Amino acid sequence: MQHHQIVIVGGGNAGISLAAQLLRKNRKLDIAIIDPAEKHYYQPAWTLVGGGAFNINDTVRSEASVMPKGVTWIQQRAIGFAPEENRVDLDNGAVTYDFLVVCAGIQLNWNAIKGLPETLGQNNVCSNYSFNTAPYTFECIRNFKGGTALFHNPSTPVKCGGAPHKIMYLATDYFRKHGMLDKVDIQYWSGGSRLFGVPKYEKTLLEVVKRGNIKLHFMYNLTEIDGPNRKATFVGFGEQNKGEVKEVAFDMIHVTPPQSAPDFISKSPLASAAGWVDVDKGTMQHLRYANVFSLGDSAGLPTSKTGAAIRKQVPVLVHNILDAVAGHKSSFIYNGYSSCPIVTGYGKLVLAEFDYTNTPTETFPFDQSKERWSMYQLKREVLPRMYWSAILKGLA
Numbered sequence: 001m002q003h004h005q006i007v008i009v010g011g012g013n014a015g016i017s018l019a020a021q022l023l024r025k026n027r028k029l030d031i032a033i034i035d036p037a038e039k040h041y042y043q044p045a046w047t048l049v050g051g052g053a054f055n056i057n058d059t060v061r062s063e064a065s066v067m068p069k070g071v072t073w074i075q076q077r078a079i080g081f082a083p084e085e086n087r088v089d090l091d092n093g094a095v096t097y098d099f100l101v102v103c104a105g106i107q108l109n110w111n112a113i114k115g116l117p118e119t120l121g122q123n124n125v126c127s128n129y130s131f132n133t134a135p136y137t138f139e140c141i142r143n144f145k146g147g148t149a150l151f152h153n154p155s156t157p158v159k160c161g162g163a164p165h166k167i168m169y170l171a172t173d174y175f176r177k178h179g180m181l182d183k184v185d186i187q188y189w190s191g192g193s194r195l196f197g198v199p200k201y202e203k204t205l206l207e208v209v210k211r212g213n214i215k216l217h218f219m220y221n222l223t224e225i226d227g228p229n230r231k232a233t234f235v236g237f238g239e240q241n242k243g244e245v246k247e248v249a250f251d252m253i254h255v256t257p258p259q260s261a262p263d264f265i266s267k268s269p270l271a272s273a274a275g276w277v278d279v280d281k282g283t284m285q286h287l288r289y290a291n292v293f294s295l296g297d298s299a300g301l302p303t304s305k306t307g308a309a310i311r312k313q314v315p316v317l318v319h320n321i322l323d324a325v326a327g328h329k330s331s332f333i334y335n336g337y338s339s340c341p342i343v344t345g346y347g348k349l350v351l352a353e354f355d356y357t358n359t360p361t362e363t364f365p366f367d368q369s370k371e372r373w374s375m376y377q378l379k380r381e382v383l384p385r386m387y388w389s390a391i392l393k394g395l396a
């Protein structure tokens with residue numbers, strides 16, 4: 001059986017940037033990354049792809065090309081964990097470790113909405129949540145001739161909580177620019193109880209909603225889509241609307257799939273009751289197995305699941321893992337920082353940054369709750385380059 005000092009499960013944003021930073025601190029570390037993927041994606045740009053403002057081909061590279069030099073890549077799927085024996089089980093065999101980091105992302109449960117898998121990518125049913133379907137979102141927006149446009153946000157945790165409504169603001173701006181705003185009924189159907197969790201940014205977003213005459217519906221689950229007949233079924237689950245069934249006819253719908261911890265994690269001894277890797281929210285060290293850590297979308301951290309959060313989690317985890325390797329206690333603390341660059345139109349963006357307490361923690365010396373052209377350029381031009389050339393290289 002293969003053995004490595006540090007085994008990382010998942011070579012996405014979190015796994016690659018963590019391995020790269022660890023190796024920059026100590027070249028001698030023996031690190032293996034387990035990931036079956038052929039491709040690596042820069043997912044944050046899929047919102048702009050859906051809005052027709054970014055080329056989908058610039059969001060993908062081969063996984064081999066981002067694998068840090070010096071890492072052993074085990075190109076297999078992890079299927080389970082035996083933490084008492086320091087073992088990860090693979091599709092074919094197993095690997096043991098001294099230290100384990102789990103960062104296999106979040107699971108997209110397309111099947112949880114009846115009729116969705118059959119109709120996604122046709123009948124004006126689109127989603128920015130996958131490489132294959134994001135370009136179709138812009139086809140739907142571009143070909144829209146008026147009528148009802150629905151935008152959906154599930155009640156589960158999702159990666160990038162802003163993405164379900166960012167695409168709605170882009171579409172609204174597109175309709176406005178093409179003189180169609182008075183022919184469109186734009187509706188947001190959400191499993192949340194409000195538009196955005198941080199009041200400072202929510203205030204601006206509510207103005208954007210008003211400007212687009214968007215109707216907001218909260219505490220609803222999308223249970224079924226009938227693509228050929230263009231009908232979506234929502235069921236209320238709040239105190240006021242419990243069990244209420246709404247059948248809504250649409251001319252286009254953008255769907256965000258319900259999401260959960262990956263099954264192989266939630267069924268393992270590493271999981272919390274909610275299914276995520278059960279780590280301390282400060283040190284990111286497992287609450288029961290001291291040689292296990294987690295970060296990124298798989299981690300049971302009560303913050304918004306974003307790449308921006310990972311950028312702040314990685315340096316903390318690097319210190320804590322190196323301390324653990326040296327036999328010391330983990331002492332560096334992650335404060336829950338996350339960020340959501342909320343595109344509110346073409347050339348307009350609100351850069352939300354906040355911590356575990358939903359207190360704004362802004363980078364720039366100006367009011368980031370205002371819509372700005374400069375912040376849109378940051379998202380479209382700067383961050384994608386920074387991702388490939390600095391974040392994945394362990395330099396950010």
Ligand SMILES: Cc1cc2nc3c(=O)[nH]c(=O)nc-3n(C[C@H](O)[C@H](O)[C@H](O)COP(=O)(O)OP(=O)(O)OC[C@H]3O[C@@H](n4cnc5c(N)ncnc54)[C@H](O)[C@@H]3O)c2cc1C
Pocket residue numbers: 009010011012013014015034035036037042043044045046047076077078079103104105106128129130159160163262264295296297298305306307308309310339340341
């Ligand atoms: C539409 C959209 C818009 C977004 N917008 C933003 C944004 O504006 N800003 C922002 O910061 N973030 C944004 N995000 C979120 C961001 O992309 C994720 O939070 C980030 O990619 C999470 O990184 P990760 O490493 O945890 O997971 P991922 O990057 O998803 O990587 C997970 C990896 O684990 C691997 N894996 C899965 N299962 C297994 C297994 N069984 N065994 C081994 N390996 C496995 C996968 O192959 C993959 O390589 C957006 C995401 C989407 C979809």
